[in-house]
Amino acid sequence: MPKPPELPNVSSEQLQENLKVTLHGFTRLFSLKGFCKRWALCCHLLCLVPAAVCEMCGIVGTKDTFFSKTKRFCSVSCSRSYSSNSKKASILARLQGKPPTKKAKVLHKAAWSSKIGTFLYSQGVGQLLNGTMTGQDAVATGFDWGTYLTENGFDAAPVTCFRHVPLYSQWDDVTVGLKVEVLNSDAVLPSKVYWIASIICLAGYKALLRYEGFEDDSSHDFWCNLGTVDIHPIGWCAVNGKLLVPPQSVHQRIKNWKKYLMNRLVGAHTLPVDFYIKMAENMKYPFRQGMRVEVVDRTLVSRTRTAVVDTVIGGRLRLLYEDAGLEAGGEALSDFWCHMWSPLLHPVGWSRKVGHVIKSSDKRVDMSSHPTFRKIYCDSVPHLFKKVRTVYMEGGFFQEGMKLEAIDPLNLGNICVATVRKVLLDGYLMVGLDGVETEDGWFCYHASSHAILPVGFCEKNQIPLTLPAGYDRVTFTWPKYLEETGAIAAPARLFNTDCPGHGFAPGMKLEAVDLMEPRLVCVATVRRCAGRLLLLHFDGWEPEFDQWVDYQSPDIYPVGWCEITGYQLQPPIASEKKMVKKKLANLISKNLPPPRARQRSPGSDPSLKAEELGDDSESPFPAPPFFCQGLDAPSYRRSSTKTTSQDS
Numbered sequence: 001m002p003k004p005p006e007l008p009n010v011s012s013e014q015l016q017e018n019l020k021v022t023l024h025g026f027t028r029l030f031s032l033k034g035f036c037k038r039w040a041l042c043c044h045l046l047c048l049v050p051a052a053v054c055e056m057c058g059i060v061g062t063k064d065t066f067f068s069k070t071k072r073f074c075s076v077s078c079s080r081s082y083s084s085n086s087k088k089a090s091i092l093a094r095l096q097g098k099p100p101t102k103k104a105k106v107l108h109k110a111a112w113s114s115k116i117g118t119f120l121y122s123q124g125v126g127q128l129l130n131g132t133m134t135g136q137d138a139v140a141t142g143f144d145w146g147t148y149l150t151e152n153g154f155d156a157a158p159v160t161c162f163r164h165v166p167l168y169s170q171w172d173d174v175t176v177g178l179k180v181e182v183l184n185s186d187a188v189l190p191s192k193v194y195w196i197a198s199i200i201c202l203a204g205y206k207a208l209l210r211y212e213g214f215e216d217d218s219s220h221d222f223w224c225n226l227g228t229v230d231i232h233p234i235g236w237c238a239v240n241g242k243l244l245v246p247p248q249s250v251h252q253r254i255k256n257w258k259k260y261l262m263n264r265l266v267g268a269h270t271l272p273v274d275f276y277i278k279m280a281e282n283m284k285y286p287f288r289q290g291m292r293v294e295v296v297d298r299t300l301v302s303r304t305r306t307a308v309v310d311t312v313i314g315g316r317l318r319l320l321y322e323d324a325g326l327e328a329g330g331e332a333l334s335d336f337w338c339h340m341w342s343p344l345l346h347p348v349g350w351s352r353k354v355g356h357v358i359k360s361s362d363k364r365v366d367m368s369s370h371p372t373f374r375k376i377y378c379d380s381v382p383h384l385f386k387k388v389r390t391v392y393m394e395g396g397f398f399q400e401g402m403k404l405e406a407i408d409p410l411n412l413g414n415i416c417v418a419t420v421r422k423v424l425l426d427g428y429l430m431v432g433l434d435g436v437e438t439e440d441g442w443f444c445y446h447a448s449s450h451a452i453l454p455v456g457f458c459e460k461n462q463i464p465l466t467l468p469a470g471y472d473r474v475t476f477t478w479p480k481y482l483e484e485t486g487a488i489a490a491p492a493r494l495f496n497t498d499c500p501g502h503g504f505a506p507g508m509k510l511e512a513v514d515l516m517e518p519r520l521v522c523v524a525t526v527r528r529c530a531g532r533l534l535l536l537h538f539d540g541w542e543p544e545f546d547q548w549v550d551y552q553s554p555d556i557y558p559v560g561w562c563e564i565t566g567y568q569l570q571p572p573i574a575s576e577k578k579m580v581k582k583k584l585a586n587l588i589s590k591n592l593p594p595p596r597a598r599q600r601s602p603g604s605d606p607s608l609k610a611e612e613l614g615d616d617s618e619s620p621f622p623a624p625p626f627f628c629q630g631l632d633a634p635s636y637r638r639s640s641t642k643t644t645s646q647d648s
Helices: 012-022 032-048 076-082 087-095 102-107 112-122 145-152 236-240 257-265 275-282 350-354 478-485 561-565 581-589
Strands: 051-053 060-062 179-183 194-203 206-211 222-225 291-296 304-313 316-321 335-339 403-407 415-423 428-433 443-446 508-513 521-530 533-538 547-550
Touching: 145 194, 145 206, 145 222, 194 257, 291 335, 403 428, 403 478, 508 533
Parallel strands: none
Antiparallel strands: 051 060, 179 194, 194 206, 206 222, 291 304, 304 316, 316 335, 403 415, 415 428, 428 443, 508 521, 521 533, 533 547
């Protein structure tokens, strides 16, 4: 066997110091002696010793370890098998892209990173009963975040802005200039090979990478998702016996790749060794199919309803109401999507505990033929849910009749005059918009909710305040209104308005749930910031569909989140497709509750007929109000319909 290449001419102390910086996270695994062995192996894999591919099983190695004088086979067994009757079948299988033989799998024992990759790939892969694609099958067709960001010069919100997403706590270790080992797409070898690349730019989970050797040449830069399994820390190829091969485009530019890489890697940073282990841990969710919960009733939001967890994708839950009924094909007639940390979701028994109204399940409805209802095995318990902020209800808490400002649950882009209608236990309130006097229009918030705001919030932040019918925005003042109604304003100290630096800025791109259709996660932009609140704009849609959310809402995600979790991303809609009547009819036919009368703001006319509406007009089919505490909503839009393959 040829003598391994020598290490660079440095002292032991200097090499150990360089090792700590270069292989960040590997220092506890590699002693100096161990590193020397791996350096020699790495040099072999860098093509300093010729590579070889077994012509029988396809396994990759170095020629000096292969069998026979011709070095065509990895073992005696492969050499004999090649000349046997199975030769044609084996070669045909390889040409068709089928996996290597069982023998090859034994020779290449799966590493821990491969097992994690299998786990990550398996998360959410499949298809729901209603045809909703999940997992890797759910990637938005025809939309690429990298191209979208690059061509338009957009910025993306960093992962550190989203505390509820995978790798949040590890993302401080990910910076521009980081070195990684990534799949080499510019190689002519028949098997997978890798090369070293540097992070040029970060956009959420997406990173713009440049192969080592291209220097200042950006023509071959490419986008990758750092949450995928084909990106590894420096040293991964050496440990796992993978080939490091320079891209074909720059192979001849550098004469001495060993020296070049040593100069480039010494002093550089790489991913922590446990990066993907932490990611796998972050993607394990406590909710399982068959768990019973209490959630808002989408047809009457002043009450809750018992539901069962059907699907979990990236922490988002598809819930089926216990008495929803079944279609002819066996699918539930009504479902509801929300995040597991949504304030709309509660453990069984919550409504009775705080004094909230809950709908009694209709025992006449038989759901036993649905697969999910055959797996009901437990009620959810309080420790599975996000703990709400502690509030003290003694001495100066909210009282019935107090005035405040609140996000309009029928139009999440509006903030309206509202009143505390009822005080429940454990810090929960029933709030109603002024002008909607029926109890059916009330909605429940915790006192710490971002969706209820002190009097004067809109004026302070220069946001138009939506007024009750009959009031004019020019002449309206809060002191005068309080005097006319004989009410008092809720003290400002009772509201959760503290706002540390959250990192969001206008113009940043992200992925966000359309709270009027919470099944959909869409391409969105932060339009403006006002304290804790973010005004989100859905790319391709009119500003009238913008929505206010809290910066800690579990319904906003970094760029690339859908790709990691396997949730389907809705790309920006083309302007000519903003109203698709076929989709409108389909949307109306599914899960449409009876329309409810409601006073509207001046200038709006909900009595228009469908044929009188243009493509950019409101839909004549109003949806019921819903909680907007961060939050999700019924699975249809009040004034438009988004086209999606999930509706197909």
